[in-house]
Amino acid sequence: METRVTKLLQIEHPIIQGGMVWLSNAILAAAVSNAGGLGIIAAGHAPPSWVLEQVQLIKKMTNKPFGVNIMLLSPSVDEVIKIVIQERVPIVTTGAGNPSKYIEQLKAVGTIVIPVIPSCAIAKKVERSGADAIVAEGTESGGHIGELTTMALVPQVVDSVNIPVIAAGGIADGRGLVAALALGAEGVQMGTRFICSTECTVSDEYKEAVLKAKDRDTLVTGRFTGHPVRCIKSNFSRNLLKLEKDGITIKEFEKLGAGSLRKAVEGNVKEGTIMSGQISGLVKDIKPCQQITNDIMNETQTILDSLHKR
Numbered sequence: 001m002e003t004r005v006t007k008l009l010q011i012e013h014p015i016i017q018g019g020m021v022w023l024s025n026a027i028l029a030a031a032v033s034n035a036g037g038l039g040i041i042a043a044g045h046a047p048p049s050w051v052l053e054q055v056q057l058i059k060k061m062t063n064k065p066f067g068v069n070i071m072l073l074s075p076s077v078d079e080v081i082k083i084v085i086q087e088r089v090p091i092v093t094t095g096a097g098n099p100s101k102y103i104e105q106l107k108a109v110g111t112i113v114i115p116v117i118p119s120c121a122i123a124k125k126v127e128r129s130g131a132d133a134i135v136a137e138g139t140e141s142g143g144h145i146g147e148l149t150t151m152a153l154v155p156q157v158v159d160s161v162n163i164p165v166i167a168a169g170g171i172a173d174g175r176g177l178v179a180a181l182a183l184g185a186e187g188v189q190m191g192t193r194f195i196c197s198t199e200c201t202v203s204d205e206y207k208e209a210v211l212k213a214k215d216r217d218t219l220v221t222g223r224f225t226g227h228p229v230r231c232i233k234s235n236f237s238r239n240l241l242k243l244e245k246d247g248i249t250i251k252e253f254e255k256l257g258a259g260s261l262r263k264a265v266e267g268n269v270k271e272g273t274i275m276s277g278q279i280s281g282l283v284k285d286i287k288p289c290q291q292i293t294n295d296i297m298n299e300t301q302t303i304l305d306s307l308h309k310r
Contacts, residue, residue: 001297004164005187008112008133009091010065012036013297014177016135016166017289018191019069019093020143020275021045022265023202026054030061031199031289040067040093048079055087065090067114072097073227085109093135096144096227098122100129107132116168116189118146118153120160127161134161135189138169142192142277145169145220145230151183158184172279174299178307192277198288203267206274209234213280221273222257225250229257232274236260 005014015037017029021044029039041058043051051068058066068089070080073096081102084092092106095116103113107130115126116135123134136157138150146153150169158165167180168189180188194200196207209232221240222228231237240256248256257273264272287295 001300003186005133005166008164009038011038013293014166014187015293015296016040016067016093016187016189017194018141018168018189019043019067019095020191020195021071022262023195023200024069024191025201026058026061028194028197028200028289029054029066030058031197032194032293033058033062033064033066035288035290035293037289037293038065038067038091040069040091042069042071043074043076043080044069044071045074045076048076048083051080052083052087055083055089059087067091067093067112069093069095069116070099071095072099081106084111098125099131100126103130114166117157118148120156123157123161123165127163131163133164133166135166135168136185137189138167139230140170140278141168142218142230142280143275145228150180154180154183154185170277170279172282174296174301174303176279177296177300178303192279193283193292194289195276196283196286197292198286202265203269205267205269206264207286209264209269209274210276210280210283211286213276213283215278215281218276218278218280222253225253229273229275230277232276232280234269234272234274236271237273 003014013036017032017040019040019042021042024042029041032039041054091112093114112132114133117123136154139145154167164186166187167185171188172193220228220230260273264274
């Protein structure tokens with residue numbers, strides 16, 4: 001399948017793996033890139049030295065395009081930008097902020113810049129700043145979220161900008177890809193589906209929580225902080241939600257949440273945050289990234305053929 005996104009990124013399939021903090025490392029990203037999609041290393045709040053290590057590792061694991069997701073809220077963002085420029089990372093996606101002040105210096109070394117955005121206003125702003133494409137991410141996604149649903153956000157963003165749009169949030173199979181294409185997107189970003197891949201190095205306990213999740217098994221914490229997060233329901237996340245309602249301060253809330261994702265990633269799901277999207281209930285098995293990608297593209301083609309015959 002060829003779209004402006006596949007041409008821009010020089011990939012076979014219009015599938016981008018989401019940048020999931022502490023989950024998206026070189027091993028997962030290389031597997032997705034080798035499968036014909038675009039693998040993404042998530043810098044998150046990781047030390048810059050770890051980001052450098054992962055970038056150098058993925059270069060040994062694939063000769064295909066790959067990217068790094070930069071969380072703009074990170075105190076190490078400037079150092080990570082320097083590493084990305086130094087290593088000539090082909091593609092950068094950004095989240096949790098406006099990357100406009102970094103776009104020019106990234107593009108100066110040939111890096112393709114794709115911000116993840118939650119609204120038309122920010123989409124227009126980053127397009128004016130030189131973004132090459134954008135990820136329009138609906139509130140269905142896991143991790144940090146906006147307010148608009150994917151169904152409402154994507155077509156409005158498509159109508160607002162001229163650069164290619166990648167849809168994200170609530171997409172895990174060929175049906176989601178076809179729907180995104182119908183909304184005007186030219187590719188999809190998926191995180192939750194790739195959590196349950198053979199190559200994802202997250203703990204078995206984390207994967208099991210995603211596999212067991214049903215359609216209503218996620219909740220959102222931290223809305224009052226301005227940086228809400230979607231995660232799977234657990235004793236920890238329910239307690240956070242209760243404390244919010246009881247009037248906990250932002251400082252106290254952030255102290256409790258600090259490091260909770262990494263705990264879950266390492267297997268302590270009782271005291272950790274299991275970030276995952278609303279589509280978790282659709283994920284029923286663990287498969288290699290190659291098979292996940294092939295299944296999505298085969299299903300996509302079957303649906304498109306079926307629609308064409310109607």
